[in-house]
Amino acid sequence: MTHTEFLPSKYNRIVTEGKVTFKAPSNIALVKYWGKKEDQIPANPSLSFTLDACATTTSISYAIVKGKGSGFSFEFLFDGKPKPDFEPKILTFFKRIVYYLPFLREYHFTIDTSNSFPHSSGIASSASGMAALALGLMHLEKELDPKITQEFFFRKASFLARLGSGSACRSIEGDLMLWGGHKDIPGSSDLYAIKYPFEVHDVFHGYHDTILLVDKGQKQVSSTVGHDLMHGHPFAEQRFAQAHEHISKLRGVLATGDLKEFISIVESEALTLHAMMMTSRPYFILMKPNTLKIIEKIWAFRATSNTHLCFTLDAGANVHVLYPKDEKEKVNQFIKDELVAYCENGQYICDRIGFGAKRVLPAQV
Structure with missing residues (x-):
């Protein structure tokens, strides 16, 4: 089309x-x-x-x-x-x-x-x-x-x-x-x-996303400026090829419920996004010290808890913690005990995967 x-x-x-x-x-x-x-x-x-x-x-x-x-x-x-x-x-x-x-x-x-x-x-x-x-x-x-x-x-x-x-x-x-x-x-x-x-395995249905608000301030660089920095970026073509490759790999991952490989791809994508910003001209570091502390805590907890939480990032300092719905209780307790301390004013948002936009009828407004 x-x-x-x-x-x-x-x-x-x-x-x-x-x-x-x-x-x-x-x-x-x-x-x-x-x-x-x-x-x-x-x-x-x-x-x-x-x-x-x-x-x-x-x-x-x-x-x-x-x-x-x-x-x-x-x-x-x-x-x-x-x-x-x-x-x-x-x-x-x-x-x-x-x-x-x-x-x-x-x-x-x-x-x-x-x-x-x-x-x-x-x-x-x-x-x-x-x-x-x-x-x-x-x-x-x-x-x-x-x-x-x-x-x-x-x-x-x-x-x-x-x-x-x-x-x-x-x-x-x-x-x-x-x-x-x-x-x-x-x-x-x-x-x-x-x-x-x-095909998408049942484990990915109802996935949860807890958003840790590390920094609620104005974005250091707008998305428009950030996207434009990919023009002439020394690693742009490799990055674009990587995205294609990751989507190809995810077909098998999503079909079989391979959480280990899902985590590897999702976290790699998040870090690559920030690597692109750090290696552009001009360059930016969008993560904050607490972003890195949260990532390290997630890695340590995943290694010892037999859970499958992982992180992803947008073009900023906040951390999205993704995890299967049947691990919700255990991961939520970890977030409260270990991660909330790194959020600005202790703030975070609990969300989950939804199914798109809806019309709101007059009686519902």
Whole structure:
């Protein structure tokens, strides 16, 4: 499928106003996406777990405006209050997607969003936020063109979300999502994410993710800048090849429930992401001393406890602790006893693997 297949047919209905709400989760990459080409095209494929508790809920109210203008009419609210400093990001998003959603110039939109996690928690909300917004806009397009199928609805939502934030395309569905073309995976695409199409062992269903908030401050380097540093990086091509190789290896790992190899790949991916940042120009160290202490504690506990917890990292200092659901009690006790002391203000978030975004009906809002 090419981008032209997301261009709309002529709309055959008129919708004057309405409101819709979607709740979209964040996600955590097992195989990392780091480095991109033009139009938010990934330099390598990535594989992620969709989360459940860490989510963004976005309500979109829309009303048709008289006289089609050349610009966009919208207001953005965060927790019900105006958030003008976020409006430039929405404007950039609208400019990128108006080619695929031409009705954007015909409506006034009130976008009201909130996160289930604290704003200062250090958890990126761009993936969940852009996914929820894309779904809301697709809801309006489906009202204008009821012939849109559910399969195409989610695919185009993923395509649009990608243009707002690359990893947002993996937050539309779940529980295991692949984004980026890969020779061994039919249907994989750089344009949108797909559900992982192969067998997955029961041990990976209901996996848990406890997020240790090591540093809740402003990110040292934005994701956009970080991705751009892969251009001309001395190890970029080796890194991209490694990601392809890891996804190939994970097919057997996920099918058989080989937790030892799963841990090896996931932790290698996390450390490679940070190695890329440390060896770029300019270079950055995103981990904090407590990040390293937590990793060492995890390694020591895993060696002596007969458990299968492992860590992964995003482009920051926080640590995601992944573990099977049947080890929850033992691992949670270890986290409370040994790891919480390294979190800022002792804060952490308990999450688990979820199944993607959901529409929130009026009675549920």
